[in-house]
Each structure stands twice: as structure tokens, then as C-alpha cells.
Amino acid sequence: MGRKRTKPGKIRLAEVARLAGVSPITASRFFRTPEALSVAKRVRVESAAKELGYVPNLAARALASQRTEVIGVLIPSLTNNVFADVLRGIYDALDGSRYSIQLANTRYSILQEEKLLRLFLAQKPAGLIVTGIDQTAESRSIMESADCPIVQIMEIGSNPIDMMIGFSHYEAGRAAISHLLAQGFGRIGFLGARMDPRVQRRFEGYQATLKQAALLDPRLVVTTTLPSSVKIGGALLADLLSKAPDVDAVFCANDDVALGVLFECQRRRIAVPDQLAIVGFNDLEFMEATVPTLTSVRTNRYEMGRDAAVMLVESIEGRRPQEPIVDLGFKVMERQSSWPRGS
């Protein structure tokens, strides 16, 4: 019958309470709502906990309170630099807080995302950060009925599940093309890898802007579903040049691709920007170190992660932000690779 599992060396909350001369529940409150204790007891419990080296048992806490202090984070890729920055923002914001992070990788699959969502929500996280706005209908309904705050990151749209922080990839795509048009380029190609929903929307911005200028030409578009990489950038450019040798500028949906394009130009002795202008996307660190420096659309990835985490925590703790949708914007960083023709 039963067992004697209690290890003698184990320091439990009860021991702390005993040493402090209070009831266990009072000691418990010290760790959750210290302001509810009288100053005297607060000090007593604090020193007792310190003396015993007490560390709360999170499993017991989770079981008793029916919730955890875990924030689930779903991102599509661990390799993509873009998400590394977002993650850094999230980790920095949550560093030193009571919350811990549970990270999972959807591999750009909304079905995988749905599966992970079920897995996460079953453990009652304190909050959730998910990437993008293209969840399955099923995922949406799971999240809508979840009883924790949720922040969608990377993009903004019109109907958030709960909260949202990001920017419009469509408008960013438009801005990139408007910049090239303003610089005097007219045969503007599009090179896209992966073609995930966000790349698609940049592409839509590209299309809309060129259509408006009556300069849209499907022969100028080369895409692949392969992941973006420097190498693929070279291949995409090679493909584009064979289809449309008169192209005078390319908008690359990723900076990796833009870097690959730059090297392909070097390989083929195509002058940048005189023969071909290049615009990338995300403004990764290397874009201002290349020769020539590469124009790119800067996105605030670190801030996105950081602010998403802050919004989430505020919301968890009952201080819901006024505005559920935060537009972090973007900025076209104009560099040498898109200098006006013949300047």
C-alpha cells in the first residue's frame, strides 16, 4: 500500500514554511503574490527560502494551478536568419521573467503547425506566439477557443486571432518596386525562393506596382519552392537572364538570394547596378558590407520578437494592450546596388 517516496534531502515549500514559522499557504503566496503578505512574514519567508535553497517544483505548481508559465513559440524554420533575430528578441524579452519558452518548428507546413498547436495547447501554456496569418481553419478555431493570449508575428492582417505584430509584406514589396521605378529601372525581375505566404505577398506587391506602371511581364518572374540560399540566388538569376536578357533590375524576395545574384553578376561580369540593379529583402547584416553595397528592405525582426513577448506577458498578466494590431513597418535601405542608371 502506497510508498515511502519522500526523499529526506528534498526541500519543499512546507519546509520553508516551517522554518519561517508560517503556514505553507502563506509561503506559497510569497512566491506568487508577495504584495499580499505583511512585510514581516515576507522577510521571514524570503530568508527561510534562501537559507534552504528552495526551488519551487514547477510540475506541482502546474498541476495544482491548472496552468503553466510556458510560452509556446511556433516558427517555420530554425535555419532562416530572419527567425533567429525574432527568437533573440523573444528570449531577450523573457529573460529573467517567470516565463519559459517552448519552441517548435513547423517547417513551413500548416498541417505540422496544427499538430503542434494541439500539442502545445493541451499543456495549457500561459501564452502563444505563432508565425504568420495563414493558419488552417482548424488551427484558427483551436486557437480561438484556447484560453490564453496569442500573438501572431511577422505579418499583419485584418482579423487577428488575438493580437498581431508585424508589417505588410505586400506594402514592403510595393515599396521595393516603387524605389526601383523611381530610380529609373523599367524591366524589373522578381526572384523568389521558398514561396511561403509572406514571399507570396511581397510578390503580389511587386505585381501590383508594376501592373500599375504597365511594366508587368511574366517572363521577368522566376521562382522556386526550394529554400532560399545564396546558391539558389545564382541559379535563379541564370534562369531569369536566359528568359529575359533585357532585365535591368531584380527584386529578390530574400537577402540570401540577393547575395547569390550579386556573385552571379560578378561571375558573368555584369556590372551592378549599371547593367543590373539588385534589391533584397530583410536587410541582413551583410547587405551593407558587400561590394557594391546592396539595397534591401529593412524589417524590424528583433523588435518584433521582443514586442511580441512583451505584449503577450502584459496580456497574460491582465494588462491587455490598447491596440491588438501593431505595425512595425519597414524601410527601404537605399544602397549602391540600386543607384540610378548612369549616375
Next chain:
Amino acid sequence: MGRKRTKPGKIRLAEVARLAGVSPITASRFFRTPEALSVAKRVRVESAAKELGYVPNLAARALASQRTEVIGVLIPSLTNNVFADVLRGIYDALDGSRYSIQLANTRYSILQEEKLLRLFLAQKPAGLIVTGIDQTAESRSIMESADCPIVQIMEIGSNPIDMMIGFSHYEAGRAAISHLLAQGFGRIGFLGARMDPRVQRRFEGYQATLKQAALLDPRLVVTTTLPSSVKIGGALLADLLSKAPDVDAVFCANDDVALGVLFECQRRRIAVPDQLAIVGFNDLEFMEATVPTLTSVRTNRYEMGRDAAVMLVESIEGRRPQEPIVDLGFKVMERQSSWPRGS
């Protein structure tokens, strides 16, 4: 007195057991040691669980069993591509397994690492993956008394805490320099950023090899504690050229730095490799896409993460690997940037 907290909609193990017509403990065993059940009951419990959509409560399981199925991972940086690959290996290996990952970032601080170690171990993880072999004495003793398997990754050394997987950065540094010597270069510089312990050991390999060849010259060494980046690569080269204009090759402790060096060469119209050879480290994806292609030391990062996770799981489940130290080696990828002089 007490409370009625039991939500009616909640599906617990007891419900599954009732529907399956078995005792709760038998249902419990189905999820842990299904082979211990008779086939008939196994089927009954399985279909009952499916019908009810039962999801185990991990907090309760952790509390009752006094252990978790969480694998803690401590890495120094979220930004560095190198760790992204390692992480991908870990996540891939653990995908679909019962284990979940708890990731934390030490920011290259062994004190921060010690703090995180305490935090992690207090929650009784199933296993731990830590980066490198340079823990504090305190950290080491904490880990040695932990009752879970631990894998140190990225490097190998002589006295593992438990298990180890990586390669010798010292030997890798030696190999890079031996390659340059073999190609006929003699004034070989070293450019290092961050100067974390692993970079230090590559540097030691550099020094030892050049000393042996009587070609070591402290003026050829330029380092910074700033994080590695493409931009810093250019700055380091500029610094090196001002101190030692006769340098004919550089070994960059990171590929980012190597890329920055390449661009700085383009900026200064220094021919690579005719005037300056370049060798990088890690063999990131872009190294074979540059113009000229860049020589680098390939390290098996994905495999390192993957195999570390596999070793850990095997060990957790009682199948300790024969050999606690796994050397994954490295390979000098010889490319255009280190072609022999005048070839």
C-alpha cells in the same frame, strides 16, 4: 473545505480507463510500457483514448513520476548560424519522440551558463546538452551530481562530464594552416572575432603550426571580442593590412569574417587568391557560391546536433553508447580562394 475544481469536460486517464473497462493504472501503463499489457487491453485502451481524444497531463505525470521528458539545451548564441544548424539537428532527432526541448541562451557567459544549469536541473530534465568544455568548476560539479545524462557538444576534450560529441578545434586550425602552407603561402594572418574558447583553440592550432614552420609573426594576428560579422571581417582585414602589408593569406576563424574579408579585397582591388588567399571556418552555405569560391573548414554541425540528441535519448533509455566521446572530424574544403600562388 476543499473545492469542486473538476471540470466536467476534462478528459482524464480515469475516463479512458472507464471506457476501456480497465483500471486507471492499466491505462497509464498503456502510455508508458504498452508491451506489458495483453493485446486485448492494449487495443481497448488505445481505441478508448482515441475516442475521447485523451491527451496526458504532463504536469501530473512529472509530479507523480518525479521526472520530466524535457531535454535542456544550452547554447551560447541564437544568432550564430553555426548553432542554428546544431539546433536543427537536435530538433529533427527529437521530432516525434516523447521528449521536448527546453532551449536557453548563455550569451557566451559561463556564469550565465551556471545560472541556467541550476535552473534546468532543479526541474529534473531527462537529459542535458551543453555547449563546449569550458564550464566553471561549479557548473561541472553541479552537472556531475545531476542524475541525468549530459552531452557536451561542439568540441571534444579529454575528460567529459558524461558524453561528448564534436571535433578538435585545435586540429582544425592546424589543418587550415597546413593547407595554406602546402599551397605555398608563408605570411599567413589570423583574423578572429568573439574569441570564445573554440576560436581560441583554432588560434592555438594556427600558432602551433606556424611556429613549427618558423613562420609565426604576432603582427599577423588581429582579433576582436566583438561578435563575428561580415562587416567586422572587413575591419579586421583593414587593420591587418596596415600592420602587415606583406600578408599573403588569412585564416578567418569564422566564415562571416571570411566573407567580409573577400568584400574588403574587392573594395581595395586585392586579387584573391593571387594577392591574398582566404580560408574561412565552418563552411557555411554561401562559401561555395562566392566569387572566387572560398576555402573553408567544414564542420558537421547538423550531424553533431542530431547525434547528440540520439546519444542522449539512448542513454536516458538505458542504452548507454559504447564510446562516450565521439569525434565527428572536419574537412578542409579546398576552393579557389586558396589556390596556389601563381597557378
Next chain:
DNA sequence: CCTTCGCGTGGTAGCGCTGTCAATATTGGC
């Protein structure tokens, strides 16, 4: 002086699961 209020504190009873060990079915050996 008594009532009302709210603060600070404590008692009790679980949260949902599993370790231990005993009890029962099943098998094989002679």
C-alpha cells in the same frame, strides 16, 4: 459601543498521474 469592511492568514482537499507491492490469471513442467 457595536457593526461593517477588508486585510492578512490558515485549513482542507484536491490537481491527474504513477511507484510500490499485492493479487490474480496464465503457462509450463513433472
Next chain:
DNA sequence: GCCAATATTGACAGCGCTACCACGCGAAGG
């Protein structure tokens, strides 16, 4: 056909913490 050995199953009592409620007390109000 009987007994020991093995395979299955179940009862019980927690794991360490917190939700709920109750209670005592001093201050404010009448």
C-alpha cells in the same frame, strides 16, 4: 492433475503545490 513460475492487473497512497473558503483582527462608520 498439481504446483511453481511467470505474465497481467489492480489498490492504495501520495508527488508538492495551490484554489477555495473561513476566520480573526483592527479600522472606519454610525
